[in-house]
Amino acid sequence: MYHRDMILTRPARPRLLAALLVLGSLSSGMISPAHAEINEKAQMLLGNPDKATSDSKNKKHFLVRRPQFAMSYNDALRWPNWVSWKLDAGDIGREPRSQFQPDSSLPEGYTVITPGDYTRSGYDRGHNCPSADRSARAEDNKAVFLMSNMTPQAHGMNAGPWEGLESECRTLARRGHSLHIIAGHGFSSPSYGTIGKKKIAVPDFSWKVVVVAPKSGKVDADCRVIAVRMPNNNTISKKRWQEYVTTARELEKATSLTFFDVLPANIAAALRAKKDSDRKEISIASSPSTTPPQGSGPDKQGGSGAASSELSIEEATKKGFVWVNLSSGKYWMPGTQYYGLTKRGKFMSEADARAAGYVAVKGQ
Amino acid sequence: MPVVKSIVKALRSASKGLLYTSESDAKLTALAWSAEQTGGAKTPLEAVAKVAGVSSSEVKSVSLENFFDPMATPQDWWGEDEKETGTRFQELKKTLASLEDSAAFRVGDGPDIDVYIVGRDPGDSGGYSGVKTRVTET
Numbered sequence: 001m002y003h004r005d006m007i008l009t010r011p012a013r014p015r016l017l018a019a020l021l022v023l024g025s026l027s028s029g030m031i032s033p034a035h036a037e038i039n040e041k042a043q044m045l046l047g048n049p050d051k052a053t054s055d056s057k058n059k060k061h062f063l064v065r066r067p068q069f070a071m072s073y074n075d076a077l078r079w080p081n082w083v084s085w086k087l088d089a090g091d092i093g094r095e096p097r098s099q100f101q102p103d104s105s106l107p108e109g110y111t112v113i114t115p116g117d118y119t120r121s122g123y124d125r126g127h128n129c130p131s132a133d134r135s136a137r138a139e140d141n142k143a144v145f146l147m148s149n150m151t152p153q154a155h156g157m158n159a160g161p162w163e164g165l166e167s168e169c170r171t172l173a174r175r176g177h178s179l180h181i182i183a184g185h186g187f188s189s190p191s192y193g194t195i196g197k198k199k200i201a202v203p204d205f206s207w208k209v210v211v212v213a214p215k216s217g218k219v220d221a222d223c224r225v226i227a228v229r230m231p232n233n234n235t236i237s238k239k240r241w242q243e244y245v246t247t248a249r250e251l252e253k254a255t256s257l258t259f260f261d262v263l264p265a266n267i268a269a270a271l272r273a274k275k276d277s278d279r280k281e282i283s284i285a286s287s288p289s290t291t292p293p294q295g296s297g298p299d300k301q302g303g304s305g306a307a308s309s310e311l312s313i314e315e316a317t318k319k320g321f322v323w324v325n326l327s328s329g330k331y332w333m334p335g336t337q338y339y340g341l342t343k344r345g346k347f348m349s350e351a352d353a354r355a356a357g358y359v360a361v362k363g364q
Numbered sequence: 365m366p367v368v369k370s371i372v373k374a375l376r377s378a379s380k381g382l383l384y385t386s387e388s389d390a391k392l393t394a395l396a397w398s399a400e401q402t403g404g405a406k407t408p409l410e411a412v413a414k415v416a417g418v419s420s421s422e423v424k425s426v427s428l429e430n431f432f433d434p435m436a437t438p439q440d441w442w443g444e445d446e447k448e449t450g451t452r453f454q455e456l457k458k459t460l461a462s463l464e465d466s467a468a469f470r471v472g473d474g475p476d477i478d479v480y481i482v483g484r485d486p487g488d489s490g491g492y493s494g495v496k497t498r499v500t501e502t
Contacts, residue, residue: 097501099434100385102441115385116445124387124500131501155388155500159475163502318473 038140042086044070045219046180046211049082049257056107064105068143069129075110078200079151082184082257083128087173093136100125103148111198113147121195123202126153128183130166151185152195152202156234162206165228165241169210171314178213185232186255206230207251209259211271219263221270227251248272311347313340321347322360330361371463371485371493372396378456379495382449384435384479386499392456393497395482399490411492412469412480424470431468431481432457456495462486463493475502 044065052063052072059075069085100115118125128149134140143149153162169179185203193202212224228244229251230236248259249272260268316323317334324331326344331353333339338361340347348356375394383389402411413420436453439446460466463483471478482494 099439101439104441114441114443114446116443119383119385119389126387127502158387158502159500163475166502 038067038091038137040065040067040070043068044084045086045262046084046182046209046259047261047263048072049084049182049184049259049261052081056109059110062107062110064148066143068134068140069149071128071148073106073110073148075106076201077203078111078113078198080128080148080184082182083149084180084182085129085133087133087169087179087181089173089176091133091136091140092170092173095135095138095141097131097135098138098142098145100145100147100150101142103146106148113150113198113200115147117147117196117198117200118150118152121152121200123152123195124155124158125150126158126162126206129181132166132170133181151206152200152232153206154232154234156237157206157230157232160237161228161230161239161241161244162208165208165210165226167314168226168241168312171312172212180211180213180219181208182259183208184255184257186229186251203232205232205254207255209248209251219267221267223271224276225271225274226276227274229254242276245276247275316340316347319347320349322350322353323347324353324356324358325361329358331358332361333364336361336364369396369485369491369493371459374459375456375493375495378452378459382452382456384497384499387502388498388500390498392481392495395480395494395496397482397492402490402492404490405492408465408467408482408484408492408494409469411484412471412482416471416478416480418471422472426468426470428457428461428466428468428481431479460494466494470499474500476500 048063050061050072052058052061054063054065056062060077061081062073062075064071064073069083071080071083073079074081102112102114104112106112115125125147127144128151129144131141131144134144169181173179183206185206188204192204194200195202207229208227210226211219212226213219214223225248227246227248227250228241229246230241230244252258252272260271263271311319311321317339320334322331322333323339323342323345324347325338325342326346327342331350372394379392379394382392384392397411397415399405401415403414405411405414409423409425410420413423416423432453436450436457438450442450460481460483464486466481466483468479468481471480477499478496479499480494480496482492485491485493
């Protein structure tokens with residue numbers, strides 16, 4: 001159950017809201033959060049991009065607020081205009097994946113989409129709020145498997161660079177950041193194709209805006225913003241999410257949405273203009289990327305012994321690679337302070353590192 | 365022409381036209397491995413690792429119940445299509461359960477995961493049979 005009457009119908013005064021943001025975020029900005037904020041208020045802190053309302057007659061902009069995420073559901077498209085959620089390390093756990101189910105809580109008169117409505121369509125049931133972002137508790141994972149959280153996504157995008165950015169967000173969350181994420185989809189022209197008897201619209205592109213709040217939790221003009229727009233087709237399966245970086249302002253123009261409407265105007269303007277680029281803390285040599293879908297490319301067998309500067313910290317940790325700091329000639333083990341983070345460096349197996357003359361950092 | 369094991373014929377017919385639901389939809393394809401193909405593997409997990417070309421540690425097993433539950437156990441929102449498919453998945457599961465130590469074996473971490481649902485053939489042949497499919501988990 002969720003409370004539709006908890007919606008803010010107009011933005012709270014900026015100063016008060018900023019204070020609430022700081023207070024609310026401080027408690028979740030801790031490095032090892034035992035309890036993540038899984039309540040309705042926490043999921044929509046960046047605003048209401050299309051001024052959706054909880055009036056069931058507002059069928060193209062129907063506001064749904066759950067503890068796990070907020071969304072503006074569009075009954076005409078059969079998927080959300082946007083879904084917004086907060087991501088912290090405490091949201092990520094080991095719950096087994098739930099099952100796809102129709103969302104029976106949509107108001108009467110709305111078309112209920114079932115998992116079968118996507119079968120043989122040529123498109124994936126693409127999660128807006130991903131499963132792994134809500135994997136700490138079974139009831140939270142169940143909520144993201146409701147079909148109202150799905151949009152037809154080309155497999156090459158869904159399992160390719162879209163998944164790559166989803167993984168990167170969780171990596172940032174595990175490092176202690178609080179992420180505010182909004183995702184949705186758009187059209188390049190007025191007409192669009194549909195799938196199935198219930199005519200589920202097929203979008204031309206998917207977009208996402210990620211605001212990375214630092215460990216203190218404060219959302220301000222200093223926050224990193226990752227905005228992407230990815231074409232909804234299979235040709236991009238081997239591309240990296242970094243190739244689709246844009247600004248929130250460009251996404252506003254492409255979708256008629258407004259981001260950050262509840263933030264102070266100067267902060268909103270600053271965040272809208274940000275275009276993500278390689279950060280100082282992550283060197284060019286270690287920019288995270290997606291791995292190609294299984295079964296394709298030369299790495300199928302695990303690429304043993306191959307040095308790689310294209311892996312994310314998570315992927316390299318899984319492979320048991322060490323991180324060689326090329327400037328110092330010393331290497332770091334997974335989980336250590338500078339693993340994957342020095343300015344000049346690369347991942348490789350420990351055997352290769354030693355063979356090349358690199359030495360382990362003492363006292364790890 | 366090699367003789368097609370009767371179990372493989374049964375699996376082909378049981379899986380014909382079925383699609384396993386994950387984020388994507390995938391066919392289930394019947395397979396048969398000889399003892400040689402699996403390098404004399406003593407367990408289905410080892411057989412899968414050998415044929416998939418990965419180490420055993422990269423293979424995770426899941427019970428038949430667990431793997432087929434979403435497709436075979438009726439849900440209150442199921443319509444006629446789902447019920448029909450559900451019955452067919454029950455049959456497929458039963459056929460697979462007739463193989464020894466059968467389970468679903470997942471290879472790798474995703475987002476695309478090959479799943480081999482295999483068991484040892486009854487008797488001394490050392491062969492394995494089953495079906496292969498794929499799930500998408502992002």
